[in-house]
Amino acid sequence: MKFVDEAHIQVEAGRGGSGCISFRREKYAPRGGPDGGNGGSGGDIYLQADDDLNTLVDYRYTRRYSAGHGEQGRGGNCTGAQGNDLVLRVPTGTAVVDEEAGELLGDLTTVGQRLLVAKGGRNGVGNHCFKSSTNRTPRTATPGQPGQVRQLKLELKVIADVGLLGMPNAGKSTLIRAVSHARPRVADYPFTTLFPSLGVVRVQQHRSFVMADIPGLIAGASQGAGLGIRFLKHLVRCRVLLHLVDIAPMDGSDPVEAARTIIQELETFSHSLAVRERWLVLNKTDLLPEDACVDRCERLVEALDWKGPVYRISAETQQGIAPLSQAIMTWIEERRSMENEDPEMAHTEALQQKTMEEEARLRIQDYNAKRKAARAAQAEEPCTQEQDEASDTQVLYVP
Numbered sequence: 584m585k586f587v588d589e590a591h592i593q594v595e596a597g598r599g600g601s602g603c604i605s606f607r608r609e610k611y612a613p614r615g616g617p618d619g620g621n622g623g624s625g626g627d628i629y630l631q632a633d634d635d636l637n638t639l640v641d642y643r644y645t646r647r648y649s650a651g652h653g654e655q656g657r658g659g660n661c662t663g664a665q666g667n668d669l670v671l672r673v674p675t676g677t678a679v680v681d682e683e684a685g686e687l688l689g690d691l692t693t694v695g696q697r698l699l700v701a702k703g704g705r706n707g708v709g710n711h712c713f714k715s716s717t718n719r720t721p722r723t724a725t726p727g728q729p730g731q732v733r734q735l736k737l738e739l740k741v742i743a744d745v746g747l748l749g750m751p752n753a754g755k756s757t758l759i760r761a762v763s764h765a766r767p768r769v770a771d772y773p774f775t776t777l778f779p780s781l782g783v784v785r786v787q788q789h790r791s792f793v794m795a796d797i798p799g800l801i802a803g804a805s806q807g808a809g810l811g812i813r814f815l816k817h818l819v820r821c822r823v824l825l826h827l828v829d830i831a832p833m834d835g836s837d838p839v840e841a842a843r844t845i846i847q848e849l850e851t852f853s854h855s856l857a858v859r860e861r862w863l864v865l866n867k868t869d870l871l872p873e874d875a876c877v878d879r880c881e882r883l884v885e886a887l888d889w890k891g892p893v894y895r896i897s898a899e900t901q902q903g904i905a906p907l908s909q910a911i912m913t914w915i916e917e918r919r920s921m922e923n924e925d926p927e928m929a930h931t932e933a934l935q936q937k938t939m940e941e942e943a944r945l946r947i948q949d950y951n952a953k954r955k956a957a958r959a960a961q962a963e964e965p966c967t968q969e970q971d972e973a974s975d976t977q978v979l980y981v982p
């Protein structure tokens with residue numbers, strides 16, 4: 584199944600039914616009076632968060648949605664039927680933006696949450712509503728109003744407590760496979776993971792958290808290189824980020840450089856995301872003898888001037904995995920209880936979330952605009968052979 588985390592749709596609520604002009608005509612009821620009924624109101628359109636969905640792929644193919652129109656009123660004071668509402672199901676974690684106003688309409692973060700995105704048109708009223716002592720035969724009725732039309736942008740950001748972050752091949756997918764039932768592909772080539780996957784880590788009965796594996800980042804990810812830009816946004820809802828570093832890279836590259844690149848990319852993408860709780864997880868300890876491993880880890884911590892928590896694990900042999908999961912669980916539980924007790928802290932957290940989401944949105948908008956401009960320029964002047972050879976090969980996620 585294709586993973587799609589962005590979609591643009593148009594929603595059109597139903598038009599209200601018009602009022603009716605009619606007069607009662609019946610045997611033994613002379614001058615029966617006006618009896619034109621009201622129209623029915625137009626149907627609304629709602630978006631509803633659904634846990635059974637995990638991609639917006641359906642909205643890539645069908646882009647226009649309309650709710651039912653209200654029926655016209657009829658004689659005999661019959662009110663027209665209301666238009667049917669339309670409920671569009673979206674994955675939990677979908678934010679809805681009104682594209683024309685550039686305004687965030689809402690964020691569907693809990694299962695079953697509903698958001699009204701287009702209000703149906705008001706119904707017209709029939710002529711019976713206009714009768715009065717001075718006008719007993721009103722020949723006036725009002726038309727129904729058109730429904731609201733909106734261009735919406737749907738943005739899905741997965742909801743997880745923990746996000747995995749690291750270079751390709753750092754072992755992110757191996758780790759999520761080791762701690763949960765998630766089964767992303769694992770292979771020794773970069774960009775094995777092409778879209779985020781979630782796994783539930785059960786530490787004990789009734790104690791669990793959700794972990795998100797996202798595609799690997801490379802230098803320039805925040806500017807769109809690799810698969811970066813589109814997927815960094817999936818980290819903004821995580822409470823803690825695990826920065827996985829391969830301490831024994833097969834290509835002999837320096838783990839310090841690799842770690843610095845990721846930190847740099849995170850900072851460029853969003854400062855508020857870069858200052859979130861982040862732990863350093865040094866993976867593949869099984870590939871080095873104990874002493875060399877300790878040495879290398881210490882050097883890395885020193886070189887990065889790292890003050891936060893550090894864990895040494897081997898996702899492959901599962902060494903060090905249990906203490907890491909325990910520590911994450913404890914940290915999350917502590918945070919949750921602190922936020923429950925202290926509304927001030929919960930408020931600060933909500934504000935931080937909002938800032939991060941804003942920053943991520945702006946960064947992605949900026950990137951999309953640049954890419955569009957570059958494409959337009961390319962279409963105008965074909966790239967020369969020298970330019971072609973000079974430009975680095977980039978894997979770009981093509982929507």
Ligand SMILES: Nc1nc2c(ncn2[C@@H]2O[C@H](COP(=O)(O)OP(=O)(O)OP(=O)(O)O)[C@@H](O)[C@H]2O)c(=O)[nH]1
Pocket residue numbers: 749750751752753754755756757758768769770771772773774775776777797798799800866867868869870896897898899900
């Ligand atoms: N020896 C050893 N190999 C590991 C360990 N963790 C992962 N690997 C190997 O490293 C390679 C890459 O692992 P993945 O889990 O696919 O890495 P990733 O970070 O998900 O990579 P991308 O999806 O490309 O970003 C695979 O061949 C794994 O078997 C480990 O702890 N020890």
Ligand SMILES: [Mg+2]
Pocket residue numbers: 755756757767768769775776796798
């Ligand atoms: Mg992977």
